[in-house]
Amino acid sequence: MAPLRVLVTGGSRGIGRAIALRFAREGALVSVAARSSDALDAIVKEIEAAGGKGNASQTNVRDHGSVEAAVWRTTQFTGGALDVLVNCAGAYELQSLGDTDQSLWDRMVGVNLSGPFYVTREAQEALEEGERPHVFNVAAAPALLRGPNSTAVSATKAGLRAFGDALRAEWRALGIRVSTVLSGPTRTGLAERIGADWPAMNEPEDVAAVVWDAYHAADDADVADLEVPPPA
Numbered sequence: 001m002a003p004l005r006v007l008v009t010g011g012s013r014g015i016g017r018a019i020a021l022r023f024a025r026e027g028a029l030v031s032v033a034a035r036s037s038d039a040l041d042a043i044v045k046e047i048e049a050a051g052g053k054g055n056a057s058q059t060n061v062r063d064h065g066s067v068e069a070a071v072w073r074t075t076q077f078t079g080g081a082l083d084v085l086v087n088c089a090g091a092y093e094l095q096s097l098g099d100t101d102q103s104l105w106d107r108m109v110g111v112n113l114s115g116p117f118y119v120t121r122e123a124q125e126a127l128e129e130g131e132r133p134h135v136f137n138v139a140a141a142p143a144l145l146r147g148p149n150s151t152a153v154s155a156t157k158a159g160l161r162a163f164g165d166a167l168r169a170e171w172r173a174l175g176i177r178v179s180t181v182l183s184g185p186t187r188t189g190l191a192e193r194i195g196a197d198w199p200a201m202n203e204p205e206d207v208a209a210v211v212w213d214a215y216h217a218a219d220d221a222d223v224a225d226l227e228v229p230p231p232a
Helices: 014-024 037-050 064-078 102-128 151-174 189-193 204-215
Strands: 005-009 029-034 053-058 084-087 134-138 177-182 225-227
Touching: 005 014, 005 064, 005 102, 014 029, 014 037, 014 084, 014 134, 014 204, 029 037, 029 064, 037 053, 053 064, 064 102, 084 102, 102 134, 102 151, 134 151, 134 204, 151 177, 177 204, 204 225
Parallel strands: 005 029, 005 084, 029 053, 084 134, 134 177, 177 225
Antiparallel strands: none
């Protein structure tokens, strides 16, 4: 059986890293797109130590030209096809509306909405060549949105979910599945940075397991919204 061909944006840390390593353990070809070359070098070594083959694509998902180049490098690595695309690069910043300046708003829209749009559009041809192709957009559980100081993150993460819903309907005829991963509180560097204080948190590997299982679900399974079960 041929190895799966996978592209993970934001794959050098947190949830993206866990997803990349989950597929690597099954011998997949995993291309990771992220901004830091040092972090990319580290995750490629981890992928190969886990049993997969890794590829680094230094990328700024807010920049279309950068994304175009990264997807091209990925398809060179995979032989022209993709089986799995994981849009995991994301920004999560909490500010009141009054303190949400143009720079912050543009950053949130650029990472959380424009990034997945650029990557998915550029990857379409490779996905059409894949075996059981599947796109996963990592958003956030509704419970994490719509609270105080979350106008920018709530608008963009909700927009990502709507993007996935529309794309699912559009690409059903192409045989490309599209899922939105509704990850709840998860123990990542981001959670530490924003000072999150949730009583119970998932590990990034819990999210990766949901993605792995959904990829292998039956073709007629409902894979639209994938909720990550809360920790026991």
